[in-house]
Amino acid sequence: MAAGNAGALRGAAERWLFGARAVETAPIHLGQRRIYVLPTAAGWVFALVLLVMLIASINYSLSLGYALTFLLGGVALASTVHAARNLLDLTIRPGRGEAVFCGEDAVFRLLIDNPRAARRPALALRAHGRETVFELAAGDGAEIALACPTARRGEFAIGRTVLETRWPLGLARAWSVFTPATTCLVYPAPEADPPPLPVDRAADGTRLRSGGEGDEDFSGLRRFRDADSLRHVAWKVVARGGPLLTKQFTGLVGADLLLDSAALPPSLDLEAKLSRLAAWLLAAERSGCRYALVLGGTTIAPGRGELHLHRCLRQLALFRNVPSGTRDA
Amino acid sequence: MLDAVAARLPRGRPAASVLPPALDRDQGLWLLGAAALTLLPHLAWLPLWTSALCGALLAWRALLLIEQRHPPWSLLVLALGVAAAAGVRYSFGHFFGKDPGIALLAILLCLKLLETDSARDIRAGVFLCFFLQLAVFLGDQSLPVAALALCATLVSVTALNALADRTADNRERLRVSALLLAHALPFMLVIFVLFPRLPGPLWGLPADAYSGLTGLSETMSPGSISNLGESGAIAFRAEFDGTPPPPAQRYWRGPVLTAFDGRTWRAGRALESSSPFYSPSGPRLDYRLTLEPHNRRWLLALDFPAAGLQGVLHASDYQALSSQPIRTRSRFQLAAQPHTAVGIDERRQALAAALALPAGYNPRTVALGAELATGAVSDEAVLQRALARLRSAGLVYTLRPPALGRHTVDAFLFDTRRGFCEHFSAAFTVLMRAAGVPARVVTGYQGGEINPIDGTMVVRQSDAHAWTEVWLTGRGWVRVDPTALAAPGRIESGIAAALPEGEVRPLMMRAGLDWLRTVRHRWEAASNAWNQWVIGYNSSIQRDLLGRLGLDRTDWVTLGGAIGVAFALLLGALLLWAGRQQRRGDRLSRSWALFGKRLAHKGLARESWEGPLDYGERVAAALPEQADALREIARTYARLRYGPEADVAAAHRLHHKIRKLRLP
Numbered sequence: 001m002a003a004g005n006a007g008a009l010r011g012a013a014e015r016w017l018f019g020a021r022a023v024e025t026a027p028i029h030l031g032q033r034r035i036y037v038l039p040t041a042a043g044w045v046f047a048l049v050l051l052v053m054l055i056a057s058i059n060y061s062l063s064l065g066y067a068l069t070f071l072l073g074g075v076a077l078a079s080t081v082h083a084a085r086n087l088l089d090l091t092i093r094p095g096r097g098e099a100v101f102c103g104e105d106a107v108f109r110l111l112i113d114n115p116r117a118a119r120r121p122a123l124a125l126r127a128h129g130r131e132t133v134f135e136l137a138a139g140d141g142a143e144i145a146l147a148c149p150t151a152r153r154g155e156f157a158i159g160r161t162v163l164e165t166r167w168p169l170g171l172a173r174a175w176s177v178f179t180p181a182t183t184c185l186v187y188p189a190p191e192a193d194p195p196p197l198p199v200d201r202a203a204d205g206t207r208l209r210s211g212g213e214g215d216e217d218f219s220g221l222r223r224f225r226d227a228d229s230l231r232h233v234a235w236k237v238v239a240r241g242g243p244l245l246t247k248q249f250t251g252l253v254g255a256d257l258l259l260d261s262a263a264l265p266p267s268l269d270l271e272a273k274l275s276r277l278a279a280w281l282l283a284a285e286r287s288g289c290r291y292a293l294v295l296g297g298t299t300i301a302p303g304r305g306e307l308h309l310h311r312c313l314r315q316l317a318l319f320r321n322v323p324s325g326t327r328d329a
Numbered sequence: 330m331l332d333a334v335a336a337r338l339p340r341g342r343p344a345a346s347v348l349p350p351a352l353d354r355d356q357g358l359w360l361l362g363a364a365a366l367t368l369l370p371h372l373a374w375l376p377l378w379t380s381a382l383c384g385a386l387l388a389w390r391a392l393l394l395i396e397q398r399h400p401p402w403s404l405l406v407l408a409l410g411v412a413a414a415a416g417v418r419y420s421f422g423h424f425f426g427k428d429p430g431i432a433l434l435a436i437l438l439c440l441k442l443l444e445t446d447s448a449r450d451i452r453a454g455v456f457l458c459f460f461l462q463l464a465v466f467l468g469d470q471s472l473p474v475a476a477l478a479l480c481a482t483l484v485s486v487t488a489l490n491a492l493a494d495r496t497a498d499n500r501e502r503l504r505v506s507a508l509l510l511a512h513a514l515p516f517m518l519v520i521f522v523l524f525p526r527l528p529g530p531l532w533g534l535p536a537d538a539y540s541g542l543t544g545l546s547e548t549m550s551p552g553s554i555s556n557l558g559e560s561g562a563i564a565f566r567a568e569f570d571g572t573p574p575p576p577a578q579r580y581w582r583g584p585v586l587t588a589f590d591g592r593t594w595r596a597g598r599a600l601e602s603s604s605p606f607y608s609p610s611g612p613r614l615d616y617r618l619t620l621e622p623h624n625r626r627w628l629l630a631l632d633f634p635a636a637g638l639q640g641v642l643h644a645s646d647y648q649a650l651s652s653q654p655i656r657t658r659s660r661f662q663l664a665a666q667p668h669t670a671v672g673i674d675e676r677r678q679a680l681a682a683a684l685a686l687p688a689g690y691n692p693r694t695v696a697l698g699a700e701l702a703t704g705a706v707s708d709e710a711v712l713q714r715a716l717a718r719l720r721s722a723g724l725v726y727t728l729r730p731p732a733l734g735r736h737t738v739d740a741f742l743f744d745t746r747r748g749f750c751e752h753f754s755a756a757f758t759v760l761m762r763a764a765g766v767p768a769r770v771v772t773g774y775q776g777g778e779i780n781p782i783d784g785t786m787v788v789r790q791s792d793a794h795a796w797t798e799v800w801l802t803g804r805g806w807v808r809v810d811p812t813a814l815a816a817p818g819r820i821e822s823g824i825a826a827a828l829p830e831g832e833v834r835p836l837m838m839r840a841g842l843d844w845l846r847t848v849r850h851r852w853e854a855a856s857n858a859w860n861q862w863v864i865g866y867n868s869s870i871q872r873d874l875l876g877r878l879g880l881d882r883t884d885w886v887t888l889g890g891a892i893g894v895a896f897a898l899l900l901g902a903l904l905l906w907a908g909r910q911q912r913r914g915d916r917l918s919r920s921w922a923l924f925g926k927r928l929a930h931k932g933l934a935r936e937s938w939e940g941p942l943d944y945g946e947r948v949a950a951a952l953p954e955q956a957d958a959l960r961e962i963a964r965t966y967a968r969l970r971y972g973p974e975a976d977v978a979a980a981h982r983l984h985h986k987i988r989k990l991r992l993p
Contacts, residue, residue: 032908042452049456053463058527061657063864064466064475068482070520072459074513075486078903082509085907115918117972121494135496139971168505169486170452170493 023157025181028092030163034176035087037080043171046076076171083174086120086165090136095143097158097184099310099317101278105130105147106184108158113141122167127158150186153274153317158182187313188271190279197257197283221245222286256302257284257291259312274316281316285309295319352446355499357394359488360451361387364442366481367458368435370465370474376420379432382413386439399446406444410436431464448492458485470864472856483510512903519895523875525888526868544623545583545772545793549594551730551737554751554772554793563621564774564793565629566857567786570615574631576776578667580796580808581629581788583773585646587682591690592737594755594770597682600645607647609635611668618661619861626650629773629788631665632808638663645679646769647671647806658865672805675767680800683767691738691759698763708766708801712809715760719814722746724753726816750812750819754795757811767800771808775819782854794819920984921966931992941967954993962986 039047050073057065095109108127114120114136121135128148136142150156157179164175221234224244234245259280264273277293284291285304292302293312296319300312352360365387372380386409393400400406413436414424421429438457441450462478462485487506494502544564546553565581567573587597600606613635620628630649634641639662642650649663686695701718705711725747733740738756741748748756754770761768775794777786796810812819862870875881880891925935925944933948945963949956965983 032904042449045453046456049459053460056463060467061526061867062463062466062470063866064470064478065463066524067475067517067521067863068459068463068466068478070517070524071482071510071513073520074516075509077516077900078509078512081512081900081903081907082505088907119497121497167490167493168509169489170448171489 023179023181025094028178028180030087030090030092030176032084032088034178035084035174036176037084037172037174039080040166040171040173043076043173046072046171050076075169079169080172080174082168083165083172086123086167087163087174087176089115090120090163091115092163092178092180094158094180094182097156097182099185099187099313100150101187102150102153102189104150106150106156106186108146108148108182108184110144110146110158110161110180110182111141112136112144112163114139120165122165124164124166125161126164127161150184153186153188153271155318156184156186158184185314185317187317188274188278190282191272191275192279194276194279194283197280197287198259198263221247257289258294258302259284259291260294261296262294270320274319278313278316281309281312352394352448352451353495354394354397356451356488356491356495358391359484359491359499359502360442360454361391361394363455363458363481363485363488364438366477366484367461367465368438369481370469370477371431371435371461374428374468375432375435378416378420379413379435382416383435383439386436386443390439390443393443400444403444406440410440413440427464427467431461431467434461434464451492452489455485455488458488472859483507486510515899516896519899520892521866522871523888523892523895525885526866526871544621544625544790545627547584547596547625549586549751549755549770549772549795550592551733551748551752551755554749554795562790563853564623564788564790565618565620567619567631567777567788568617568784569786573777573779573786574614574665574667578631579775579777579786579788580632580771580794581774581777582632582648582771583627583629584771585648585798586770586772587646587679589685589687589755589759591687591735597646597679597769599648601642601650602645603642605634605636605643605647606645607633607669607671609633609666609669611666613664613666615662615664618663619857619865620655620659620661622656622658624654624656626652626654628655628661628663630661630663632667633665633669633671635664635666645676657867658860659867660861660865660870670805672800673803675800675805680767683769683800684762684765686759686762691736693736693739693743694756694759695763697742698760698765701760702764705764708799709804711764711766712761712799712801715757715764716809716811716814719757719760719811724748724815726750726753726812726819751795753811753815754797757797757809761797761799769798771796771798775810780850780854780857782850783857785854785857787853916984917966917969917980920980920987921970923984924962924966924987924990927987927990927992941970952993955991958986958990962990 050069053065053069053072056062057069091113093111093113095111097106097108100106110125112123112125117139119135119138123134123136125132125134125144125146127146130146130148132144132146134142134144146158148156148158160177160179162175162177164173166173221237222245224233224246228246232247234247237243237245259277261273261277264276268276277295281291281293285306285308288304290302290304291308291312293300293315295315298315300308300315303311368380368383368387375383390400414433417429417432417436418424421432423429424433434457438454438461441454441457445451445454458481462481465474465478483503483506486509487502490502490506490509491497491499494505497505573579584596585599586594588595614631616631618628618630628641628649628651630641633647634643634649638649640651641661641663642652644650651659651661697718698715701714702711705714719742722742723746724742726749727747728749730741730748730752731745733745733752737752738759741752742756742760751770751772758768758770772793772795774788774792775796776792777788779786794812796808796812798806798808800806880887921941928934928948931952933951935944939947941963945960948963949959952959962983965979965986969980969983
């Protein structure tokens with residue numbers, strides 16, 4: 001409880017100090033008021049060095065010692081202004097975030113534009129404890145991707161984001177805090193070793209003769225996975241310099257498959273059920289048959305293809321996050 | 330997005346973080362350059378083995394860097410460090426003090442650079458470089474050393490920049506560092522002028538802090554002054570307000586030596602007071618004396634110091650003293666009244682001390698003294714007889730006198746007859762004492778050369794001199810310079826003229842090197858200005874300067890406030906610079922917005938998704954009679970906006986063109 005209070009207090013202090021505001025959808029312009037500068041650890045050590053140099057100069061009455069000490073002090077001071085200027089007038093626009101499975105890294109994308117005709121070196125973008133180091137060319141913009149680990153399904157916002165630089169000397173750190181409207185959908189992690197597809201439950205009540213991957217008909221290519229047999233690697237593609245892909249074969253396209261959360265064993269908790277459904281959705285998509293999803297009170301009509309798969313996965317990701325989501329599966 | 334997810338179907342996590350790549354070659358070379366430039370001026374003071382070790386370590390590091398190999402085993406580096414520390418202990422005999430400290434720091438720097446690849450340690454290495462750049466000034470604060478240190482600072486700052494900015498090219502790194510130094514310069518000047526100067530050290534300095542300072546000593550024995558004779562080093566400078574005194578009056582008084590033990594002359598005991606032990610009279614010469622540090626209290630003032638001088642103590646032997654040893658180059662406002670009569674009522678003990686001779690030394694001189702004294706009506710008559718006698722003795726003035734035996738004065742006067750000023754003054758003093766006339770040796774400097782560039786009189790170590798003072802009833806202490814008997818030119822034109830033909834002269838004293846002397850004059854005038862205003866900037870000069878700027882008080886609070894105000898102004902200017910760069914770009918945006926606005930009146934407003942070139946084509950198609958101008962504007966804008974170089978003039982021309990654009 002106390003820790004929670006302290007955290008809340010710190011958050012409030014940060015909001016007050018650094019003006020971390022609500023989510024900003026408009027392009028974020030980094031003006032002088034939004035940029036903060038403080039010495040880095042190396043900067044404090046440097047200050048200590050300067051102090052010792054000053055004492056030595058006083059003790060030995062070294063005029064040039066004073067001059068050198070003050071010159072270096074001036075350099076450190078000027079470097080703080082240069083650091084702040086390295087961020088000044090950058091514009092940040094939220095970019096697209098790609099959906100990922102829980103446990104993978106969510107990749108947030110921000111469009112950062114440098115209107116100045118000078119390069120912006122050694123910039124770092126930081127959120128959720130991850131960091132991307134980049135630089136912008138003169139008068140150029142770039143899409144910066146930041147990969148953050150995911151731990152929960154649902155809508156994952158980039159949240160409080162820090163753009164910082166330690167340029168030019170590493171003695172001072174200039175940074176700005178903002179919350180761009182960039183989010184990333186996190187699907188439940190597919191169960192690692194799911195039971196076979198529930199072939200006995202077809203959407204129209206008929207039994208499927210066969211499901212899942214077969215080995216008769218070539219149905220497409222997908223990215224190679226460690227467990228795949230080398231026999232199924234599409235070597236021709238590799239020979240052309242393409243990626244490592246696995247040839248997929250289906251057994252038979254059967255009737256529509258119904259994936260119903262209510263049919264899962266009640267011993268599984270909600271997240272485990274969602275994980276299993278996610279794994280089944282992927283398996284069903286691979287198998288090439290049409291599949292429907294029933295989740296709580298929502299039903300998604302049978303279909304197939306990437307779009308359908310994502311609609312279903314999205315339902316899983318946001319389940320119970322919808323206001324009406326009080327039912328148990 | 331769809332294929333992205335499909336591609337991500339297999340689960341897996343990319344490597345969370347990549348290890349920071351090792352020091353790249355350019356970064357490392359900047360660092361090595363900084364270390365090498367920093368250590369370069371130290372070579373003059375470091376023991377040879379330390380310089381060699383540092384050079385070898387840096388070369389080794391450079392080799393590793395060029396071949397992109399990893400630093401050696403850290404235990405080996407540690408062993409090297411321990412061995413080097415033992416070497417320092419052996420060379421210097423101790424660890425504490427300036428010289429062993431610098432040697433240790435230098436070795437530590439080289440070992441640190443050798444041992445590590447991490448940015449943090451490298452940064453520590455650069456900080457160590459800054460320390461060593463400061464340490465150079467303990468030995469030498471001259472202009473060339475300062476210039477070298479500035480280069481080392483620039484390279485060190487560039488090394489820091491290279492650590493922070495891995496992708497820039499070296500020219501860009503150097504440009505950024507030079508810009509930082511340029512921005513730092515006003516701050517440095519302001520604090521340098523305003524920072525309160527404390528006289529004297531904060532605590533006791535190591536015993537060797539002032540080793541290597543040359544100058545007169547408190548004793549005189551044969552050879553002690555002729556050692557200085559070949560040194561062209563500057564002892565002090567004097568700037569006279571009026572006409573400088575003629576050469577025959579340029580006697581700068583140092584220690585007065587009364588006690589003689591047969592070989593060595595030592596200073597007698599003298600009283601000190603804030604007012605002179607005589608009544609100054611006669612014409613007065615005002616001058617400023619800038620003393621090189623010699624770690625003694627004496628000021629080497631021109632005979633005889635006037636009354637009421639700031640910070641000057643008067644000794645009963647008429648020496649002017651400072652209250653503290655002169656350990657930094659110091660300036661004094663002095664005045665002399667050369668025609669003052671001194672010591673008319675000298676104390677009895679002082680006279681007795683000025684007659685004492687050690688028993689059993691120089692019997693022939695003592696006999697000569699007694700012979701001169703017999704039948705003389707006054708001490709003055711004895712003096713004249715002695716001078717006449719010496720004049721006819723055929724004594725030769727030389728920088729290389731032969732060795733003398735136990736009876737130094739006898740040997741000089743009767744056997745070798747060749748000597749330097751200390752031989753002349755010692756012999757004459759002994760002779761006068763033997764004749765019953767109180768006499769003593771005065772050491773100091775005689776002469777001085779006017780630098781035609783800035784008009785200051787420069788007195789060098791080679792002008793060190795010794796003469797005699799005899800005490801005559803009714804006239805007090807009278808200066809007698811026996812050297813003048815053998816070498817009158819010594820007094821009028823300096824040592825070079827006084828030496829006999831064929832004797833090797835110090836380089837600068839040789840004839841025919843006039844151009845070299847001119848160069849030296851110019852260089853010394855520049856050094857003098859540097860010394861006066863930069864190196865010698867102390868609390869009194871600070872008070873003068875700030876008083877002239879209207880800042881009457883120089884306490885910490887006033888100066889702190891002044892520093893604060895100046896800082897705020899400079900920082901404001903710097904921030905203005907930081908923001909101003911931006912407005913140039915904004916001007917371009919404003920021009921472009923104006924272009925869009927003017928065309929919007931014709932129903933050709935720019936769509937938000939439209940790039941400049943597309944927009945240019947569209948409006949050119951819509952307004953065919955202006956097509957070329959419109960296209961040109963759009964192209965210029967695109968080039969200025971997205972091109973790599975900021976072209977302020979072109980942006981200005983573009984704005985003008987948009988304003989003057991004629992639309993139907």
